[in-house]
Amino acid sequence: MTRTLSLAVLAFLASGCKGQWSRVGWPAPVTKEGRNLLGVWYGSLVTAGIVGGFVILLILWAVWRYRLRDPGDLPRQVRYNLPIEMLYTIIPVVIISILFYFTAIRENDTDQFHVKPGLRIDVVGFQWSWQFNYLDDGLSITGRPGDPPQLVVPVGVPIRFYEQSTDVIHAWWVIPFLFKRDVIPGRVNVFQVTVTHAGLFQGKCTEYCGVDHDRMLFSVLALPKDQYDARLAQLKALAQAGTDDRFTSYTGPTTPVEPHPGTDQRSHS
Ligand SMILES: [Cu+2]
Structure with a gap:
C-alpha cells in the first residue's frame, strides 16, 4: 500500500x-x-x-x-x-x-504598445457572432451563430486589435493568449499581441450578452508568415468571387477612432 x-x-x-x-x-x-x-x-x-x-x-x-x-484546565x-x-x-x-x-x-x-503593428484587425462583436476586418488588406470575415468565424494571423508579427460592439457588451477571449478584453458599444478598445506559436486556438465571448451568448465562438489560426500570405490571398479571392458571404471585401474606414488620451490604453507608436 x-x-x-x-x-x-x-x-x-x-x-x-x-x-x-x-x-x-x-x-x-x-x-x-x-x-x-x-x-x-x-x-x-x-x-x-x-x-x-x-x-x-x-x-x-x-x-x-x-x-x-486536564478536563478542568481551561486556558487563560x-x-x-x-x-x-x-x-x-x-x-x-x-x-x-x-x-x-x-x-x-x-x-x-x-x-x-512598444512596437508598430504589422497587422491591424478590427474586431466587431454583435449578437451573436464576430466580424474580423483586416483594415489594411480589404477583407472582412463574418461569422454567424453556430458558424464560428476563423481569424487567420501570422506568427511573429505584432497585431493591433481594435474592438467595437454594435449592440451590448461582449468580451473577446482567445484561451491560450491568456488575455481577454471587453468589447464595449460606443468606444474602441485597443490591444496588441504578437503570436509566437503556429496553431489553431479556440476563442469565445466571455461576457454574458444574451440568450445566444454561448454561440459566440470563434477560432484563431496562426500560420508562419508565408503560409499566412498565401491563405490571405485565397480568402481575398473568395471575397472577390462573392460565392461565400462569410468572406467579403472590407470597404470601411481604415483608421478606427483611437481611444482618447488618458484612458488605460497608451500608444508609443
Ligand atoms: Cu457576446
Whole structure:
C-alpha cells in the first residue's frame, strides 16, 4: 500500500515537471504578452502557497501546544490583544499591496504598445457572432451563430486589435493568449499581441450578452508568415468571387477612432 502510494506520488511529481501541471492549470501561452501574464499567476500561487503553508503550520502547532490535558484546565481567557490584532491587519495589507504592485506593472506593460503593428484587425462583436476586418488588406470575415468565424494571423508579427460592439457588451477571449478584453458599444478598445506559436486556438465571448451568448465562438489560426500570405490571398479571392458571404471585401474606414488620451490604453507608436 505504502509502496503504491509513493509510486503514485512519484508519478505525479514526475509529470509535474512539464505540461499543464507545471503551469498549475493554465494553458501554454502562445503570445509574447501571455508569457508576461503567466508570471503574475506564478507569483500569486507562490505567495498563496507560502501564506497557506504558514497558516496550516501555525494551526497544527496551536492544536498540539494548547491541547486539553486536564478536563478542568481551561486556558487563560483573553478578550483582545492589540499588537496581534494590528499585525493581523498590517500583514494582509502588505501582501495585497505586493500582489497589486506586480499585477499593475505587468498589466500596464501589456497595455503599452512598444512596437508598430504589422497587422491591424478590427474586431466587431454583435449578437451573436464576430466580424474580423483586416483594415489594411480589404477583407472582412463574418461569422454567424453556430458558424464560428476563423481569424487567420501570422506568427511573429505584432497585431493591433481594435474592438467595437454594435449592440451590448461582449468580451473577446482567445484561451491560450491568456488575455481577454471587453468589447464595449460606443468606444474602441485597443490591444496588441504578437503570436509566437503556429496553431489553431479556440476563442469565445466571455461576457454574458444574451440568450445566444454561448454561440459566440470563434477560432484563431496562426500560420508562419508565408503560409499566412498565401491563405490571405485565397480568402481575398473568395471575397472577390462573392460565392461565400462569410468572406467579403472590407470597404470601411481604415483608421478606427483611437481611444482618447488618458484612458488605460497608451500608444508609443
Ligand atoms: Cu457576446
